[in-house]
Amino acid sequence: MRLSQFLGRTLRSNPSEAETDNHKLMLRTGMIQQLAAGVYSYAPLAIRSLTKIANIIREEMNAAGGQEVKLPTLQPRELWQQSGRDATFGPDLIRLQDRRGREMVLAPTHEEAVTLLVKQHLQSYRDLPMLVYQIQTKFRDEVRPRGGLVRVREFDMKDGYSFHADDESLDETYQRMVQAYHNIFQRCGIPAIQIEADSGAIGGKDSHEFIMPSEIGEDTFIHCPKCGYAANAERAAFTRPAAPSEAELPMEDVHTPGQKTIQDLVDNLGVTPAQTLKVVIYMADGEMVFATVRGDLDVNDIKLKRALGCIDLRLATDEEVAAAGISAGSASAVGMTGIKIVADESINIGTNFVAGANKADYHILNVNTPRDLKPDLIADIAMAEGGHACLNCGTAFEAARGIEVGHVFKLGTFFSEALEATFQDPEGQQQPAIMGCYGIGVGRLLAAAVEQNRDEKGMCLPASVAPFHVYLAGLNMDKEEVAAAADSIYEELLDAGVEVLYDDRTDSAGVKFNDADLLGFPVRVVVSPRNLKEGKAEIKLRIESEANVVALENAASYVTTLLTT
RNA sequence: CGGGGAGUAGCGCAGCCUGGUAGCGCGCUACGUUUGGGACGUAGAGGUCCCGGGUUCGAAUCCCGGCUCCCCGACCA
Numbered sequence: 001m002r003l004s005q006f007l008g009r010t011l012r013s014n015p016s017e018a019e020t021d022n023h024k025l026m027l028r029t030g031m032i033q034q035l036a037a038g039v040y041s042y043a044p045l046a047i048r049s050l051t052k053i054a055n056i057i058r059e060e061m062n063a064a065g066g067q068e069v070k071l072p073t074l075q076p077r078e079l080w081q082q083s084g085r086d087a088t089f090g091p092d093l094i095r096l097q098d099r100r101g102r103e104m105v106l107a108p109t110h111e112e113a114v115t116l117l118v119k120q121h122l123q124s125y126r127d128l129p130m131l132v133y134q135i136q137t138k139f140r141d142e143v144r145p146r147g148g149l150v151r152v153r154e155f156d157m158k159d160g161y162s163f164h165a166d167d168e169s170l171d172e173t174y175q176r177m178v179q180a181y182h183n184i185f186q187r188c189g190i191p192a193i194q195i196e197a198d199s200g201a202i203g204g205k206d207s208h209e210f211i212m213p214s215e216i217g218e219d220t221f222i223h224c225p226k227c228g229y230a231a232n233a234e235r236a237a238f239t240r241p242a243a244p245s246e247a248e249l250p251m252e253d254v255h256t257p258g259q260k261t262i263q264d265l266v267d268n269l270g271v272t273p274a275q276t277l278k279v280v281i282y283m284a285d286g287e288m289v290f291a292t293v294r295g296d297l298d299v300n301d302i303k304l305k306r307a308l309g310c311i312d313l314r315l316a317t318d319e320e321v322a323a324a325g326i327s328a329g330s331a332s333a334v335g336m337t338g339i340k341i342v343a344d345e346s347i348n349i350g351t352n353f354v355a356g357a358n359k360a361d362y363h364i365l366n367v368n369t370p371r372d373l374k375p376d377l378i379a380d381i382a383m384a385e386g387g388h389a390c391l392n393c394g395t396a397f398e399a400a401r402g403i404e405v406g407h408v409f410k411l412g413t414f415f416s417e418a419l420e421a422t423f424q425d426p427e428g429q430q431q432p433a434i435m436g437c438y439g440i441g442v443g444r445l446l447a448a449a450v451e452q453n454r455d456e457k458g459m460c461l462p463a464s465v466a467p468f469h470v471y472l473a474g475l476n477m478d479k480e481e482v483a484a485a486a487d488s489i490y491e492e493l494l495d496a497g498v499e500v501l502y503d504d505r506t507d508s509a510g511v512k513f514n515d516a517d518l519l520g521f522p523v524r525v526v527v528s529p530r531n532l533k534e535g536k537a538e539i540k541l542r543i544e545s546e547a548n549v550v551a552l553e554n555a556a557s558y559v560t561t562l563l564t565t
Numbered sequence: 566c567g568g569g570g571a572g573u574a575g576c577g578c579a580g581c582c583u584g585g586u587a588g589c590g591c592g593c594u595a596c597g598u599u600u601g602g603g604a605c606g607u608a609g610a611g612g613u614c615c616c617g618g619g620u621u622c623g624a625a626u627c628c629c630g631g632c633u634c635c636c637c638g639a640c641c642a
Contacts, residue, residue, distance in 0.1 A: 013577045280641055298640055331642050476600055510602040
């Protein structure tokens with residue numbers, strides 16, 4: 001491709017809309033253009049990389065026994081009502097009507113559709129296992145898209161689904177997918193690590209995320225530097241910090257005017273946060289729930305949702321709290337009746353806690369469990385943080401941020417039951433298929449690859465995902481001998497099957513070098529009057545500072561060698 | 566959804582407070598001179614100043630309403 005004809009122009013300054021480096025680079029190179037919040041057009045430069053990433057994914061999926069399919073984006077809403085997810089997805093699901101007034105959705109994921117497709121061909125356990133995948137556009141009306149391609153509302157995703165007759169078969173495929181994912185990230189230049197994750201409300205037992213550690217990541221994960229345990233903070237198990245254990249004293253009200261937060265109590269009563277109990281008020285499927293944790297910990301929504309087994313969980317509004325006659329700031333699970341109380345394990349570690357008194361401006365001293373507080377449910381509902389102790393080995397956790405580049409999880413039979421995808425087992429009984437599902441965001445993978453592979457001058461993507469292999473620049477293209485020599489190398493590289501972008505513009509050397517660095521293809525070839533006098537061309541790797549000078553007739557083969565080693 | 570910020574030429578921005586013919590840099594076009602790390606000169610092209618109302622002789626500028634985009638938060642008893 002000749003740059004003079006190429007759709008796309010580099011920018012000399014960063015567009016003001018970008019914050020993160022990958023976003024800035026993708027805008028400056030002209031890879032992408034924003035059309036609306038979280039909605040992007042992809043220029044040829046981006047498509048070339050995205051296609052390479054998609055093909056790497058295809059190769060690994062096929063090698064793992066996957067079969068490619070394509071499921072519709074436009075789907076009847078009825079199907080989503082049948083699975084129950086029309087309700088659970090909420091406003092993230094884009095709903096619309098067709099011309100006949102039929103309710104439709106733009107699919108945010110494809111479990112329903114794939115289950116129907118496989119169901120049609122599934123009769124016997126002999127048909128299993130089955131592994132299918134697709135690379136298809138998803139629509140999710142995210143609350144807040146951000147960071148360029150990191151979180152968008154319309155995006156391509158590889159989603160794979162497996163169907164099994166038993167758990168052993170699911171485990172086997174799951175492990176094969178995990179390995180395939182490691183291969184994919186490694187081939188794309190992404191140092192992803194595997195962490196334990198929450199499998200969501202529909203949940204089977206296992207779920208893992210693949211995270212590329214990065215400051216700009218949206219996910220916080222916890223890892224143990226000693227035993228290697230790593231998990232999403234939403235999921236991580238941990239040992240609750242110790243708290244003073246003393247003789248239990250009788251409960252006693254204390255006047256605490258204007259003291260509403262844990263910090264207020266710490267400042268005024270001379271206690272530590274671990275000597276207090278806090279309550280957070282939620283609405284779970286429309287029912288009010290008190291979630292209680294020790295004051296030094298925070299409630300983890302995801303864990304709470306899992307413990308309750310509810311579909312919709314949100315904080316109660318101020319109005320709802322007031323309507324229930326609860327005194328905000330002094331609310332407490334102690335002595336509260338008629339409201340479901342869920343407590344974290346931490347309330348049993350420590351004694352003589354300070355808790356709200358359920359009347360304005362009062363708290364209670366010396367609350368002890370289980371003497372004074374008998375929750376309906378005790379579970380792990382506290383958020384793990386850096387510094388907390390690893391449940392396995394007791395070492396202090398480290399917390400870090402990262403970009404989630406892949407997610408695998410065991411679905412179980414939620415969809416096969418809802419949509420009646422059953423098979424006949426050897427005993428002649430009908431059984432719902434056991435499912436697994438496996439996702440990778442293609443555009444997010446590119447964003448992560450750019451974020452990881454860059455320097456102050458621009459991108460340095462590996463050849464496997466770089467838009468082109470070679471940036472061929474002719475300096476002083478108005479000189480006939482330069483144009484002729486550069487044309488000639490261009491043709492040779494094309495003949496050799498090398499992906500080359502030929503900078504045949506008449507711009508100055510500085511412009512071309514800067515664009516070459518910005519675009520960051522692995523190899524740069526320069527034809528100039530200076531080297532031409534010696535009958536040579538200059539060949540340089542993006543990641544190295546020194547260039548080699550090679551005879552013109554050997555240039556193409558030299559490049560080919562560089563790219564294959 | 567709450568809180569901040571911003572919409573003026575392809576990109577980056579100034580102008581607004583204090584209303585009076587819409588500017589600068591980069592990029593773009595033409596010609597000439599340059600020629601290995603974002604060259605120089607000359608001459609040009611390019612704008613519904615986010616949208617709609619209002620005030621005014623006159624609005625990018627003041628007032629009212631709306632839209633869009635970016636960032637932070639979504640953790641609180």
